[in-house]
Amino acid sequence: MGLLGIGLFFDNEDKTIIEFINENIYVNETAIITGGTRGIGLGIARALGSQGINLVLNGMREESAIKDVIAEFEDIGVDVIYVQGSVAEDTVRRNLVQTAVKEYGQLNFLINNAGVAPDERNDILNMTEDSYDRVMNINLKGAVFLSQLAAKQIIKTKARQADCHTAMINISSISATVVSTNRGEYCISKAGMSMLTQLFAARLGEEGIPVYEVRPGLIKTDMTSTVTDKYDALIGDGLCVTKRWGVPEDIGKVVLTLVKGDFNYSTGQVLMVDGALTMNRL
Numbered sequence: 665m666g667l668l669g670i671g672l673f674f675d676n677e678d679k680t681i682i683e684f685i686n687e688n689i690y691v692n693e694t695a696i697i698t699g700g701t702r703g704i705g706l707g708i709a710r711a712l713g714s715q716g717i718n719l720v721l722n723g724m725r726e727e728s729a730i731k732d733v734i735a736e737f738e739d740i741g742v743d744v745i746y747v748q749g750s751v752a753e754d755t756v757r758r759n760l761v762q763t764a765v766k767e768y769g770q771l772n773f774l775i776n777n778a779g780v781a782p783d784e785r786n787d788i789l790n791m792t793e794d795s796y797d798r799v800m801n802i803n804l805k806g807a808v809f810l811s812q813l814a815a816k817q818i819i820k821t822k823a824r825q826a827d828c829h830t831a832m833i834n835i836s837s838i839s840a841t842v843v844s845t846n847r848g849e850y851c852i853s854k855a856g857m858s859m860l861t862q863l864f865a866a867r868l869g870e871e872g873i874p875v876y877e878v879r880p881g882l883i884k885t886d887m888t889s890t891v892t893d894k895y896d897a898l899i900g901d902g903l904c905v906t907k908r909w910g911v912p913e914d915i916g917k918v919v920l921t922l923v924k925g926d927f928n929y930s931t932g933q934v935l936m937v938d939g940a941l942t943m944n945r946l
Contacts, residue, residue: 707912
């Protein structure tokens with residue numbers, strides 16, 4: 665149930681157990697996080713897990729390779745299930761949603777975070793169809809059809825519990841609008857995520873389910889490790905107003921605020937988490 669060690673933390677004699685649960689814990693609320701075992705996805709998982717939200721995490725590595733990640737959550741009493749495989753595959757997408765519903769009885773949140781960069785950066789004039797298909801299938805097609813499956817279950821959850829928290833959150837990138845001509849397929853996939861957000865926000869609005877896009881800037885992860893020196897220098901020269909790399913925890917904090925329902929009247933909107941890198945300045 666993801667009760668975050670309630671026996672250890674409940675020590676206020678002035679509150680009933682029910683009051684404590686209602687104030688502090690998302691009882692049985694469940695999130696699917698794609699790409700949830702490393703980088704930005706893990707930062708999001710840690711933020712949601714800190715509130716006792718049940719986690720269904722997806723990734724490409726064998727489960728034996730993420731034992732430390734699973735143990736980290738289990739040690740604080742968070743229920744976590746790992747579903748291996750690429751969201752580009754229909755069977756994996758269906759397994760994710762079915763697992764959440766079977767194990768926890770409901771699905772409240774979908775965090776579309778899984779994404780890959782091109783294996784090889786090529787000038788847009790030399791971009792290959794194979795590279796385009798790989799990036800688009802994982803980054804965009806997977807998110808589109810997983811959203812479709814998950815939305816139907818989130819609607820059912822909301823219909824049963826009108827006051828529960830629900831949301832769909834798409835993790836895109838400043839590359840949705842900032843051009844990189846040597847990784848065009850990545851930019852196109854992230855621009856598509858922006859329209860995906862608006863489409864589902866419009867459709868799910870009538871169900872009372874908000875949908876958001878979180879747009880990270882330069883976040884220190886495995887994906888950006890190959891360009892660390894380049895951007896260390898640029899950040900030092902003032903590329904970002906906030907003169908540091910972003911970290912996965914920065915994204916996790918924003919997503920947690922969104923799933924708490926604090927911005928329900930802002931459905932369909934983009935939240936920039938980029939240290940003001942994209943702010944227009946003279």
